[in-house]
Amino acid sequence: MQWGSASEFFAMGGYGLYVWTSFVVTALCMVWEVLALWRRRAAARAEHRAMLLGGTDETAA
Amino acid sequence: MSRSSMWEAVGGIVRRDLLLAMRRRSDAAMSVFFLVIVVSLFPLGVGPEPAVLRTIGPGVLWVAALLACLLSLARVFTADYVDGTLEQMVLVPQPLAVLVVGKVFAHWVISGLPIVVLSPLLGLQFGLSGESLGVLVMSLLLGTPTLSMIGTIGAALVLGVRGSGLLVALLVLPLYVPVLIFGAGAVTSSMAGIGGEANLSLLGACLVLSLFLAPWATAVALRIALE
Amino acid sequence: MSRSSMWEAVGGIVRRDLLLAMRRRSDAAMSVFFLVIVVSLFPLGVGPEPAVLRTIGPGVLWVAALLACLLSLARVFTADYVDGTLEQMVLVPQPLAVLVVGKVFAHWVISGLPIVVLSPLLGLQFGLSGESLGVLVMSLLLGTPTLSMIGTIGAALVLGVRGSGLLVALLVLPLYVPVLIFGAGAVTSSMAGIGGEANLSLLGACLVLSLFLAPWATAVALRIALE
Amino acid sequence: MLQAVTLSCRRGERRLFSDLNVKVEPGTLLAVVGENGSGKTSLLRIFSSLLPPEEGSILWDGEDIHQLKELYSEQLTYIGHLNGIKDDLTPIENVMSAMALAGEVCSRTAAQEALEAIGLKRLIHRLPSKVLSQGQKRRVALARLWVSTRPLWLLDEPFTSLDAASTGVVTQRLHAHLQRGGLAVIVTHQEVELPAERVQRLRLAG
Amino acid sequence: MLQAVTLSCRRGERRLFSDLNVKVEPGTLLAVVGENGSGKTSLLRIFSSLLPPEEGSILWDGEDIHQLKELYSEQLTYIGHLNGIKDDLTPIENVMSAMALAGEVCSRTAAQEALEAIGLKRLIHRLPSKVLSQGQKRRVALARLWVSTRPLWLLDEPFTSLDAASTGVVTQRLHAHLQRGGLAVIVTHQEVELPAERVQRLRLAG
Amino acid sequence: MIWSKYSAPQAFYPLAGRLIPWFSVVAVALIGVGLYMGFFVAPTDFQQGEAYRIIFVHVPAAWMSMFLYVVMAVWAGVGLGLNARLSFMMAQAIAPTGAMFTFLALLTGAMWGKPTWGAWWVWDARLTSELILLFQYAGVMLLRTSIDDLRRADRSSAVFSLVGVVNVPIIYFSVQWWNTLHQGASVSMSTGSKMAATMLTAMLLMTLAFWLYSVAVILSRVRCIIVERESLPVWEEQPTVVQKVAEVR
Numbered sequence A: 001m002q003w004g005s006a007s008e009f010f011a012m013g014g015y016g017l018y019v020w021t022s023f024v025v026t027a028l029c030m031v032w033e034v035l036a037l038w039r040r041r042a043a044a045r046a047e048h049r050a051m052l053l054g055g056t057d058e059t060a061a
Numbered sequence B, C: 001m002s003r004s005s006m007w008e009a010v011g012g013i014v015r016r017d018l019l020l021a022m023r024r025r026s027d028a029a030m031s032v033f034f035l036v037i038v039v040s041l042f043p044l045g046v047g048p049e050p051a052v053l054r055t056i057g058p059g060v061l062w063v064a065a066l067l068a069c070l071l072s073l074a075r076v077f078t079a080d081y082v083d084g085t086l087e088q089m090v091l092v093p094q095p096l097a098v099l100v101v102g103k104v105f106a107h108w109v110i111s112g113l114p115i116v117v118l119s120p121l122l123g124l125q126f127g128l129s130g131e132s133l134g135v136l137v138m139s140l141l142l143g144t145p146t147l148s149m150i151g152t153i154g155a156a157l158v159l160g161v162r163g164s165g166l167l168v169a170l171l172v173l174p175l176y177v178p179v180l181i182f183g184a185g186a187v188t189s190s191m192a193g194i195g196g197e198a199n200l201s202l203l204g205a206c207l208v209l210s211l212f213l214a215p216w217a218t219a220v221a222l223r224i225a226l227e
Numbered sequence D, E: 001m002l003q004a005v006t007l008s009c010r011r012g013e014r015r016l017f018s019d020l021n022v023k024v025e026p027g028t029l030l031a032v033v034g035e036n037g038s039g040k041t042s043l044l045r046i047f048s049s050l051l052p053p054e055e056g057s058i059l060w061d062g063e064d065i066h067q068l069k070e071l072y073s074e075q076l077t078y079i080g081h082l083n084g085i086k087d088d089l090t091p092i093e094n095v096m097s098a099m100a101l102a103g104e105v106c107s108r109t110a111a112q113e114a115l116e117a118i119g120l121k122r123l124i125h126r127l128p129s130k131v132l133s134q135g136q137k138r139r140v141a142l143a144r145l146w147v148s149t150r151p152l153w154l155l156d157e158p159f160t161s162l163d164a165a166s167t168g169v170v171t172q173r174l175h176a177h178l179q180r181g182g183l184a185v186i187v188t189h190q191e192v193e194l195p196a197e198r199v200q201r202l203r204l205a206g
Numbered sequence F: 001m002i003w004s005k006y007s008a009p010q011a012f013y014p015l016a017g018r019l020i021p022w023f024s025v026v027a028v029a030l031i032g033v034g035l036y037m038g039f040f041v042a043p044t045d046f047q048q049g050e051a052y053r054i055i056f057v058h059v060p061a062a063w064m065s066m067f068l069y070v071v072m073a074v075w076a077g078v079g080l081g082l083n084a085r086l087s088f089m090m091a092q093a094i095a096p097t098g099a100m101f102t103f104l105a106l107l108t109g110a111m112w113g114k115p116t117w118g119a120w121w122v123w124d125a126r127l128t129s130e131l132i133l134l135f136q137y138a139g140v141m142l143l144r145t146s147i148d149d150l151r152r153a154d155r156s157s158a159v160f161s162l163v164g165v166v167n168v169p170i171i172y173f174s175v176q177w178w179n180t181l182h183q184g185a186s187v188s189m190s191t192g193s194k195m196a197a198t199m200l201t202a203m204l205l206m207t208l209a210f211w212l213y214s215v216a217v218i219l220s221r222v223r224c225i226i227v228e229r230e231s232l233p234v235w236e237e238q239p240t241v242v243q244k245v246a247e248v249r
């Protein structure tokens, strides 16, 4: 193990800002993508279910 | 022709144009993308030396912004002309010049504003410093509406006068030159440590002037186009 | 579908497009004019030092030529699409790709060739030497047809799509990058005394490649656009 | 009351008509007929003030429309050869924005009812207008007539591309408009199925 | 002989028609009628191979037009909703370049005669087409029919904007074409004044 | 044949649903292992110090960005060739993820460039070509959203991504015609074979993890697209499938 302490680990030899921004932004992007997909899926399913049951007045007209 | 219904008509036109833009959200993204691409082409053509790039940076950014404006403007009225909406606009019971202002405003929000917002990032790529970035944004904020106002005159003339493409460019571009000089000048002088205030206030003057003159000229050109 | 009637159809299209260009002579002058203006805007934006201008000269000229091409391309098919001629073209008893070549050729004669012819004059403004001017002309002569070929793909793809002017720029400009690099590279290396042959032959390769691929892609895109 | 006084019109080299006098009373319709190129559209554009006449003038309630300017624009609804609808907007949005532009209020439901009145089913109210068929586009343009409150209607070949049913519907709407004291000038190649006392025909010689 | 076999067409969400079978013999005309938006234009575009059908196929003399490709294009003259004429060219140039594009020869005098046949006077043969009236533009597009030697004509609402006289002239031309053994598919909202034995009507339900 | 069986979107839908959990679980596990190796096993680089650890996101992201573009183009080509709806949907589903990785490669590269080169951005061939790649992704996606008609949107963006793929190797090799600041494969591996090995393993693990992640995300996006795009009548024609789909969800 090369890190003496947690603070040393977070400092990353003085490059903490760059290293951690890279990793955190990457993580955020991926998490955001997954969440966005989740929401999109929920919306699509809701709409589709509405279409399967009964149908809206727009399709009925 | 009450004042309130005037606002209604202008509001209507702004709303409709923004709605059209929302329908095609990519439109708004487009002028930004164009700017970014054109700006990135230059280093490809010129070579990667940072010193050279820093010197030409403000000029390149401004020329690119100007081109983006010119391109998106060239067709503000064409769609309306072809599908007959322009006839309807001319028959509206409000002064045409006022409607023109509405149309230009909507257009600027869609394609000018994004350029202004994005410019600092591009400035960074060319190695501009913090203060110069501020001046760059200010200069574009004052300059792009002027470009839009002037550009609509050209766009309206394109509709009417035959074989007018060249004529329009001849008319419009010389009018763009001062804006370009003051705009790029503001950034350059702030990079040189002189501060860009003088140039910025000249830009402001251009904006006011164009706001007063351009809508009338455009309205006249539109009427001629439709005769 | 004999060979001779194929030539007839292509000849017909070339003739018609040239005739139309003659009718609107100023449109044809447009791309040259644009080139001249963009190139002259640069010294205004960048500042007048000859050393800087010489360094950026080839790059600026090439970028400007590229933009001029792009602008004129954005509308190769639009007019035909709107007035229904394109439908007729697709129904012609000849392979569509062949007609596309005819159309691109006419277009290049109208808007690419003048650029090539005019370029030495502009090169002089940036202080290029005799030999470099030759390389510049050669590079444009090989490069602009490639730009036209690639550009038509984009033009066909965005037919009838709103905000297509900028979209076509977004689609096509990334594909232009190699041509730009080789083209500007040829001039720069001839200025550095290395000679531009390597880059010129790469440009030639690009031309051949695009001549084989682009017409087919364009034909496919046109058919899709008309469905 | 709409009146044309010693009107003449020249396009290019040709004089299309000259010394034309005609009067349209409230409650009546002027049907302009004539061969292709006889100047019907030109006349309608002169009536709408889009085209200045070579000679003569148009009077609205006795006043020259050239003087009235926006006051005259407030009186009319003009639908030309071109539909004036946006391909990217839905039919509802098209009707609403056309009305907003003209300075008339038009709610979403009003627009919807107008579209249904002219026979466009709910189903396509929300499609972008560019996918509509030729006749459906024309109907979207004409739907404005169901929400317009303007006294003067100027319509250039309103029935082109319409099927028989829609032609009937539009004719009925015209009738209602005339009954309410409105005026209309229409250009057409077809017979207008309205009571004869309401219709005045003007044949341009060509 | 032109034949549609179990044709079906869907635009967007809607199926416009399905399982459509129809046969057009030489010397006869198929008149496609139906309300606005019933799919007439779509059918004509499928016939012209511009639009691929969802299912089914079109046979020309028993062969699938999808296989025939250019050989089929050589058989037809298509005139759509859009005129396909250039605003900046004169009527004569328009006719000539349209024919050249289609790979048919057409001399200047032939073009001139065609334009006269459809009732466009000499006077306007040399004006740019953009100054023509709506109906005159349509006539320029239709003038191609007088020089076309193709057996199959596909016409989308050929009579829009035409005055009564020109409608008659075009109908006569159609008759002559059929008598020479030609085929035609036309979309129209009007009655076609041709001998009943030559005309087959296809009504799309909508 | 498996392909023909699953080439119908409705049939592919449940299959994708069954695959997604596996890919996601393994991806998460590999990311964990990769991060552990990257931060705790791999040693400090003696030239660049700790800044080099950006490599564990930068390189996988950069590789994925290019790889996904090619995959997208292949699906697009298959779609055009076989006229298969599912292929177009796959191509549509890949673009956003590819664009995201391109963005990440640019961002992490910039984060790395500031400490090592002293500038966020230089106009180097590799960097510029990555930027161009981002534009190509943007082009594909914007072209698609600009076209209302689905069939045309599919086919047009397919044509464009196919044309664009010609450009990928060209811009990739342009490094050779251009002086470049960006390092090639050898530089950071020069500190010794044993250290290079752990670094390399960590990097490859992360790449594999990103790949698995992409597959999972793309599959679930395809499922969304299928539900959104397959219109009611199509589902009605195959009631059994609807039944199955309803069960799976």
Ligand code: HEM
Pocket (backbone or CB within 6 Å): F055, F058, F059, F062, F063, F105, F106, F107, F108, F109, F110, F112, F113, F114, F116, F117, F120, F121, F126, F127, F128, F130, F131, F182, F183, F184, F185, F186, F188
């Ligand atoms: C915005 C800036 C950057 C961008 C867009 C970028 C882009 C890329 C791309 C596309 C690759 C994959 C191509 C390949 O494998 O050769 C890559 C790989 C790599 N990059 Fe970067 N990069 C950037 C900055 C940096 C910096 C600053 C460094 C280090 C000082 C760096 C080090 C590396 C290394 C070591 C590889 C792996 C090369 C290999 O093993 O093949 N990059 N980068």
Ligand SMILES: Nc1ncnc2c1ncn2[C@@H]1O[C@H](COP(=O)(O)OP(=O)(O)OP(=O)(O)O)[C@@H](O)[C@H]1O
Pocket (backbone or CB within 6 Å): D011, D012, D013, D014, D016, D034, D035, D036, D037, D038, D039, D040, D041, D042, D043, E124, E127, E131, E132, E133, E134, E135, E136, E161
């Ligand atoms: N610049 C011009 N030079 C010569 N003639 C012109 C010019 N502009 C218009 N014209 C002629 O004027 C007439 C215009 O007629 P208009 O458009 O009013 O016809 P219309 O009666 O509406 O015909 P249609 O029934 O075909 O719509 C046409 O005959 C046209 O040729």
Ligand SMILES: Nc1ncnc2c1ncn2[C@@H]1O[C@H](COP(=O)(O)OP(=O)(O)OP(=O)(O)O)[C@@H](O)[C@H]1O
Pocket (backbone or CB within 6 Å): D124, D127, D131, D132, D133, D134, D135, D136, D161, E011, E012, E013, E014, E016, E034, E035, E036, E037, E038, E039, E040, E041, E042, E043, F149
């Ligand atoms: N992308 C789409 N989404 C939904 N509906 C569509 C789409 N494209 C076309 N349609 C519908 O398909 C039909 C097209 O009909 P088509 O143009 O063939 O009609 P038509 O019979 O020629 O009508 P007209 O008499 O008005 O010319 C219209 O009802 C239109 O609304």
Ligand SMILES: [Mg+2]
Pocket (backbone or CB within 6 Å): D040, D041, D042, D081, D156, E133, E134, E135
């Ligand atoms: Mg008319």
Ligand SMILES: [Mg+2]
Pocket (backbone or CB within 6 Å): D133, D134, D135, E040, E041, E042, E081, E156
């Ligand atoms: Mg139709």
